[in-house]
Amino acid sequence: MPSAFQRRVERALADDFLRMAVPQGTFRDDDARRRAWAELGAAVRWRERARRIREHTVRHLDRYLALAAERIEAQGGRVHWAADAAEAAAAVTAILRAAGARRIVKSKSMVTEEIRLNERLEAEGFEVVETDLGEYILQVAGDRPSHIIAPAMHMTRRQVRAELSRVAGRELPDDAAALVAFARERLREAFLAADAGITGANFVVAEAGAVVLVSNEGNGRMVASLPRVHIAIVGMERLVPRWEDLGVLLELLARSATGQKMSVYTTFAGGVRRPDEIDGPEEFHVIFLDNGRSRLLGTDFQEALHCIRCGACQNACPVYRRIGGHAYGGVYGGPIGAVLMPLLGGDGEDWGELPWASSLCGACHEACPVLIPLPELLLRHRRDEVEAGRVHAAQRWAMRLWGIACAHPAAYRLAARLARLLPRSLVSAALGAWTAGRDLLPLSARPFHARWAAMRTARR
Amino acid sequence: MEKEAFLRRVRDALGGARRDPEEEGRPVGAAGLPRAGRPEGGPAALAARFAREAQAVGGGAERAAPAEVAARCAAYARAEGVRRFVAWDAEAAGSAAGLWTAAVDGLRSAGLEELEWRGLPADERRRRLAAADLGLVLADLAIATSGTAVLVHGAGRPRSVSLLPRALLVLVPEDRLRPTLAEALADLAPILRRPEAPQNVTFITGPSKSADIEGELVVGAHGPYRVHHLIVAAAGGAHQ
Numbered sequence: 262m263p264s265a266f267q268r269r270v271e272r273a274l275a276d277d278f279l280r281m282a283v284p285q286g287t288f289r290d291d292d293a294r295r296r297a298w299a300e301l302g303a304a305v306r307w308r309e310r311a312r313r314i315r316e317h318t319v320r321h322l323d324r325y326l327a328l329a330a331e332r333i334e335a336q337g338g339r340v341h342w343a344a345d346a347a348e349a350a351a352a353v354t355a356i357l358r359a360a361g362a363r364r365i366v367k368s369k370s371m372v373t374e375e376i377r378l379n380e381r382l383e384a385e386g387f388e389v390v391e392t393d394l395g396e397y398i399l400q401v402a403g404d405r406p407s408h409i410i411a412p413a414m415h416m417t418r419r420q421v422r423a424e425l426s427r428v429a430g431r432e433l434p435d436d437a438a439a440l441v442a443f444a445r446e447r448l449r450e451a452f453l454a455a456d457a458g459i460t461g462a463n464f465v466v467a468e469a470g471a472v473v474l475v476s477n478e479g480n481g482r483m484v485a486s487l488p489r490v491h492i493a494i495v496g497m498e499r500l501v502p503r504w505e506d507l508g509v510l511l512e513l514l515a516r517s518a519t520g521q522k523m524s525v526y527t528t529f530a531g532g533v534r535r536p537d538e539i540d541g542p543e544e545f546h547v548i549f550l551d552n553g554r555s556r557l558l559g560t561d562f563q564e565a566l567h568c569i570r571c572g573a574c575q576n577a578c579p580v581y582r583r584i585g586g587h588a589y590g591g592v593y594g595g596p597i598g599a600v601l602m603p604l605l606g607g608d609g610e611d612w613g614e615l616p617w618a619s620s621l622c623g624a625c626h627e628a629c630p631v632l633i634p635l636p637e638l639l640l641r642h643r644r645d646e647v648e649a650g651r652v653h654a655a656q657r658w659a660m661r662l663w664g665i666a667c668a669h670p671a672a673y674r675l676a677a678r679l680a681r682l683l684p685r686s687l688v689s690a691a692l693g694a695w696t697a698g699r700d701l702l703p704l705s706a707r708p709f710h711a712r713w714a715a716m717r718t719a720r721r
Numbered sequence: 722m723e724k725e726a727f728l729r730r731v732r733d734a735l736g737g738a739r740r741d742p743e744e745e746g747r748p749v750g751a752a753g754l755p756r757a758g759r760p761e762g763g764p765a766a767l768a769a770r771f772a773r774e775a776q777a778v779g780g781g782a783e784r785a786a787p788a789e790v791a792a793r794c795a796a797y798a799r800a801e802g803v804r805r806f807v808a809w810d811a812e813a814a815g816s817a818a819g820l821w822t823a824a825v826d827g828l829r830s831a832g833l834e835e836l837e838w839r840g841l842p843a844d845e846r847r848r849r850l851a852a853a854d855l856g857l858v859l860a861d862l863a864i865a866t867s868g869t870a871v872l873v874h875g876a877g878r879p880r881s882v883s884l885l886p887r888a889l890l891v892l893v894p895e896d897r898l899r900p901t902l903a904e905a906l907a908d909l910a911p912i913l914r915r916p917e918a919p920q921n922v923t924f925i926t927g928p929s930k931s932a933d934i935e936g937e938l939v940v941g942a943h944g945p946y947r948v949h950h951l952i953v954a955a956a957g958g959a960h961q
Contacts, residue, residue, distance in 0.1 A: 286936050302757020313748040323732040330724065336918070342727035394942060395933035411933065418935045437934040441942060448943065453847050469913055478942030479884060479929040486880045486921070487847065497731070504910040505750025508903050512751070519932075522774070522867040523902070526944070527924040529913070535920050537876035539838070539846060551727065558734035 266590060266614045273588040278417050283585045286414050291576040293520020294628065300522070301512065311513050312632040314506045315567035318467075318498075322558070325467040325500045326549060332470025336532025338545035345552050346376035346607075352548050353378065353459065353492060354385050360490045360544060362387075362456035366448075368476065368484040369393030370461025371570055372496045372550060374406060375592045375607070378459070389459075390451045392480040394444050401428055407586030407594065409572035410518045415585050448480075458484035458542070462495040463569070464510065465547070468503050471531035472547065475514060475524045485530045491542035493530075497549045498566040510569060513630040517571040553605040561641050565600050567631045574635060577628035580618050589615060596625035596635045603642055613651055616642035670710075677708050751903040759900050760865050767865040767898040768952045774868030778927030779940055781949040782868070784895075790820055793951055794827030794890065801888055801947065803854035805834045810877030814859055817894050820953055821859060824892055828857065838879070847881065856886040856945070860893045862905045863950075867926055870950065871905055873912065874921040883925060889945040891925070893952045 263271070273279055298304035318325055330340040341356075343349035357365065365387050367373065379389050379400070391400040395412040399405060402424045406412030413421070418437060425440055426433045433443055460481055464473040472493045474481035485491050501507045515521040534541030557563055575581045575595030586594030591602040591612060599615035606612070616639045625635040646652055666673040680688070681704050689696045760770040765784075772782035785793045798806075806828055814821035829835065836853050838846050850856075858878075862871040870891045874880040883889055899905040912918065929944030940946055 282935065289936065300758060303755045306754055307751075310748055310751065310754055317747055320735065323728045323735065326731065327728060335916075336920075340724070342722045342724050344722040344727065348722055392943070393933070394931045398933065411936070413933050414936075418937075421934050437937040438939045440934055441931055441939040445941065445943060449851065452943075453844075453851065469918065471913070477929070478931045479944030480942075482880070482884055482923065483943055486884065489843075502747070503750070504906050504913055505752070505903075506748060508906040509748075509751050509754075512902060521778075521926075523864075523869050523924060523926040525778075525926050525929055527926075529922040530920065531918065532920055535875055535917070538874070538879070538920065539843075540879045540881050541874070541920050549727070551722075551730070555730050555734045558731060559736050 264614060265610070266588070266618070269588040269590055270584050270618075273584040279415055279585050280583075282414060282417070284582050286408075286411055287576040287582045290410070290519055291573070291628065294517050294573055294576065297516035297520040297522065301516065307509065307513060308630055308632050311509050311630055312567065314501065314509060315569070315631045316564075318500050318502060319558075319563060319566050322498065322500070325502060326497060329465050329467040329470050329500060329547075330549075332468065333532065333545070333547050334470075336470060336545075338470065338532045338547060341546060341548040343548050343550045343552070346381075349376050349494060349548055349550050349552070350378060350381035353382065353494070354387075356490065356492055356544075356546050357382075357387060357457055360457060362488075362490055364451070364455050364457075365389045366392050366451050366455040366458050366484050366488065367396075368458070368460045368474065368480040369396050369412070370459070370494065371406075371409060371592065372461045372494050373459065375605070376494075376550070376552060378494070390448070390455075392448050392451065392484060393476070394441060394478060397444055397448065398424060401425065405587070405592070408575055409570050409593070409595075411572075415587060452483045452487050455488040457490035457492065458488040459492045459494065460484050462493050462499055463514065464499055464501045464507060465493075465495055466502075466504060466507055466529070467500050469529075469531055470547075471529045473507060473511075474528045474530065475511075475526070477519075477521075477525045479526055482526050482528050485528060485542070486540055489542060490544040490546070491530070492546045492548065494548045494550060497551055497554055514569055514571055517573040517628070517630040553607075557604055562600070562604055562638060564633050565597070565604065565638060567633050568597050568601075569631060571630060573628040573630060574625035577624040579620065579622060579624065584618075589618070591615075596639070597633070600635060600638045600642065613642075613646055616646070674708075674710070677704075680704060750906075756901060756903075758866065764895045764898065764954065767900065768895055768954070770865040771863060771868055771893070771898055771950070771952065774866060775927065775948075775950055776868075778868055779930070780868060780927040781947070782952060783950075784952045784954060786954055787820060787823070790823040790892075790951065790953060791827030791830065794824045795831035797890060797949055797951070798828050798831040798833055798855065801855070801949075803833065803888055805836050805853050806855040806857055807836050807838055807850055807853040807882050807886060808857040809859065809879070809882060813875070813877035817859055817892070820892055820894065824857060824890075824951070828855075847885070850879070850881045851885040853886040855888045855890060856882040856884075857890050858883045858892070860891050860897055860950075862908060863893045863898050864900075864902055864905050864924075865898050866901050869902075869905075869924050869926040871909065872923050872925065873919050874923065875919050880921055880923065883923065884944050887941075887945060888947040889925075889949070891948065891950045893950050895952055895954045898952070
């Protein structure tokens, strides 16, 4: 009986467009990342510095959270603390109600996907519009993002055209530029009419209490500039101590995500609009969200909180490249998703299967701008799964027998001889899923240890 | 959740053992990191690099002497076919007031109408700003290695001017060019650390773009379709 994960993988592998689009997009951005890193020169030293900055920040997270909160309030902002998705949504709802806001625009934010904020706000009667083009398309289509940076990577232009034509009430041209132009016009109206804007944050600079927003389209700028209320929802680990430290992370973020030196727009936004300013928010709120993150602190998985959400590990991963993001099932797919989802939980699944969806080839570690040892974290998950007895009984027995055979040469030889006597079809059937996609290699007529012994005799 | 309870949960989970010794070993930005491709030479070299990088991301850039600013702005406006522009306040130009006035005069001389956004109710003002073809702004700093203009927004310097119109013209006094992001941040940090720090600082690197439909790059998502930079040399410096 295939698991839900296996069924999602099978569906992905049967999708002709996905099999073309995901490798195309991921190889392109992976290649762009390599070139952009090379331009920086000694990229590994920048990455090591970035790793130190993230490590230091997370190790002193309580201190930097307190500092950021103090600075935000000193500039007329308000800070809210949310233990989980429900508390975050309740805080947003309370802010919107108090401000009399009904029409909401949102910029691209993975953390709001994580807490399924739109569903919660719509249930409360608010009108929410996603304004990143990819996210807008997904909202219209009732779909979810499949990649951290390119959320609609799994959709064809024809599908996008059909969805947007439905919104337009007329047939739009089969042309990306025309579809973008239509969305621009639609969303421009939404920006101008919105009462409140909701963003995530790429970073929060603790010493200033400023939210840093990075985007190519400009949706982050629009959402944080035009409505009279700006709410930033921030995963609590996304802090950086000082402006100079931010500089190191910004040099790596865009390069790692898309191979750009800088994204088109990088905005620092802190507090409320200053006296005599005509734009910028009158109310500024920051919601720091835990939602399972504190469970990682002080454990073997603390380094997963160093992640800056660039998507480079997804682009580099040979498994992600084949199955795409939706197969993983959670909001975060790819190597970082396979590490985070079992820890953060959510959507009523235990996600214990995801850490096995990796060949442990190490490409994700090599691609990570902050050097998170993703293969090691995946292994730690597997260890925990085994220790908790959550693996198949047959696998447990096979490993136990293998262990005995390896520790006792006589037992190993006997087992090897017996294996040679068994018909291959029987072995193949016993291995079940393992041989479903692979051929079982025939055992050599002469085992290696016999050949080795012969070679050594011949040398003498 | 209460702040204290939230922070206590974080503190308790972290424990004490894994901490850095007080402030020791704290990383300090990009100090000491090697940087390949840093432009060498004076303002002209920085300007040339800036122009190359701006063009690489789909923007435009040209270098002009102060006396040429009005004519260049007029020529740009004619070539772009823009008719209505919005601009920051002249008082907000500070030490670059002369350049600023020349640029505004140049646009007017090309027959452009300046749309007035001051003194209007918020909704009308936003629509007025969005109706302009061109926004005119002044860079506070610029980054040569990425073709980035840095705008410090504030009173008389609305962020909408660089965001809502279809095209953007950025004046870049040449002495404000910095080789890399690190140098620009080093100059910006003292301003950002003041008690009356600006609410909004924006780094703009080329025109707005999206690649969300089958990875195809489309220019002009939410912000300007076109971005042009006029790099203004110090008096007499443009042709050296």
